[in-house]
Amino acid sequence: xxxxxxxxxxxxxxxxxxxxxxxxxxxxxxxxxxxxxxxxxxxxxxxxxxxxxxxxxxxxxxxxxxxxxxxxxxxxxxxxxxxxxxxxxxxxxxxxxxxxxxxxxxxxxxxxxxxxxxxxxxxxxxxxxxxxxxxxxxxxxxxxxxxxxxxxxxxxxxxxxxxxxxxxxxxxxxxxxxxxxxxxxxxxxxxxxxxxxxxxxxxxxxxxxxxxxxxxxxxxxxxxxxxxxxxxxxxxxxxxxxxxxxxxxxxxxxxxx
Amino acid sequence: xxxxxxxxxxxxxxxxxxxxxxxxxxxxxxxxxxxxxxxxxxxxxxxxxxxxxxxxxxxxxxxxxxxxxxxxxxxxxxxxxxxxxxxxxxxxxxxxxxxxxxxxxxxxxxxxxxxxxxxxxxxxxxxxxxxxxxxxxxxxxxxxxxxxxxxxxxxxxxxxxxxxxxxxxxxxxxxxxxxxxxxxxxxxxxxxxxxxxxxxxxxxxxxxxxxxxxxxxxxxxxxxxxxxxxxxxxxxxxxxxxxxxxxxxxxxxxxxx
Numbered sequence: 001x002x003x004x005x006x007x008x009x010x011x012x013x014x015x016x017x018x019x020x021x022x023x024x025x026x027x028x029x030x031x032x033x034x035x036x037x038x039x040x041x042x043x044x045x046x047x048x049x050x051x052x053x054x055x056x057x058x059x060x061x062x063x064x065x066x067x068x069x070x071x072x073x074x075x076x077x078x079x080x081x082x083x084x085x086x087x088x089x090x091x092x093x094x095x096x097x098x099x100x101x102x103x104x105x106x107x108x109x110x111x112x113x114x115x116x117x118x119x120x121x122x123x124x125x126x127x128x129x130x131x132x133x134x135x136x137x138x139x140x141x142x143x144x145x146x147x148x149x150x151x152x153x154x155x156x157x158x159x160x161x162x163x164x165x166x167x168x169x170x171x172x173x174x175x176x177x178x179x180x181x182x183x184x185x186x187x188x189x190x191x192x193x194x195x196x197x198x199x200x201x202x203x204x205x206x207x208x209x210x211x212x213x214x215x216x217x218x219x220x221x222x223x224x225x226x227x228x229x230x231x232x233x234x235x236x237x238x239x240x241x242x243x244x245x246x247x248x249x250x251x252x253x254x255x256x257x
Numbered sequence: 258x259x260x261x262x263x264x265x266x267x268x269x270x271x272x273x274x275x276x277x278x279x280x281x282x283x284x285x286x287x288x289x290x291x292x293x294x295x296x297x298x299x300x301x302x303x304x305x306x307x308x309x310x311x312x313x314x315x316x317x318x319x320x321x322x323x324x325x326x327x328x329x330x331x332x333x334x335x336x337x338x339x340x341x342x343x344x345x346x347x348x349x350x351x352x353x354x355x356x357x358x359x360x361x362x363x364x365x366x367x368x369x370x371x372x373x374x375x376x377x378x379x380x381x382x383x384x385x386x387x388x389x390x391x392x393x394x395x396x397x398x399x400x401x402x403x404x405x406x407x408x409x410x411x412x413x414x415x416x417x418x419x420x421x422x423x424x425x426x427x428x429x430x431x432x433x434x435x436x437x438x439x440x441x442x443x444x445x446x447x448x449x450x451x452x453x454x455x456x457x458x459x460x461x462x463x464x465x466x467x468x469x470x471x472x473x474x475x476x477x478x479x480x481x482x483x484x485x486x487x488x489x490x491x492x493x494x495x496x497x498x499x500x501x502x503x504x505x506x507x508x509x510x511x512x513x514x
Binding site: 154 | 335
């Protein structure tokens, strides 16, 4: 199988012109098949504020009422996505911006209300990867916005990490997939105050022991659980690193052993 | 060659939930290959107003400064486009929303400043129809937003009529193309006060005589000039009609004779 690298970058990187430019330059240099997944939360919060809409977050997730859904549709699907696409095209990358509704590539269902009503937030139910795989084989580079649809006419807000993980798993049928999560650190750190204390390799056993000793905690735990799940579902390699290192060695490599 | 119908609908129709729903239902019923081109001017003006940005129009065209470009990118490329795509997917139409930057399908250049500085407005220079044609042949239905790019990283605001005409001409290499412009009347009228006075067929000679006698005037003149130009460039048929009649006979058929 041919190789494919799927990179998820957070909002901050794609929302500041200088860091976006650097990211797109680094991303363009990566050879072979690739996919970019982006966030856009800060821009959505800023746009909501300008429109007099309050942003409510619970457990790091945005409560998406009808007005907020319009904002994220505009900001993620329009502003952020299309600026990335145009920027990549300028660098010779044949980018194609997509929400889950486009080509019906990712279908979700509105999250059931339990303790919290997240509103128009989607849990992914189905990924139609074959049409994506066809495009990728023709050197098209999908740029995935954090939006899905329910196939009943509604767009749904969906976490970008989830989009990346689900797309990577579905594309693993067609490609030898590396999934790379970028965040602000060089990798998973042994000591959060020491940027160079990157854990080079994480197995499930090591992960367990780091969680028990408190070295790995907070939001990194679900991220790593998703990483192991992706490996179980056929993704070849998961890397957690910093956005400016995407075309370099380093970061934390998650392996199943 | 297989047939393709390319339909351009104005902003008003796609911006009101009831008329949008009707349009999508009618559009979904059309058999065979199809493309939808949409506007969104009213939504852009409304969103700009909510953001405290004044909309300036000259000759019916929007002056697009940097802030306005962000608004149209959000509204045309995000809000309007993705709502249409999600609505069509719900009706079983495999829609794919595109700006000119996506797949680099339509490249433009920033309009040179003469009497008026239109700002970030693009004049179309190149249409890469082959990748669109491939997708259409696989029953994908492109939904085209009125945005292009300059291949140097900038999105540009581009009139939806122009997008429709240029896409139709470029696709005429691959398909037997009918281009349909929808507006609020049943067709080109002999008497603007009589909605049933539709001119059934317009040839260049008839057009000339109607212009000279004042029957055809104003914004209809450039629309029809574009129609004849499209026919010269290989489009098989141009129809001007009302959006609720897209799957019916009627309207004004423009023919080259």
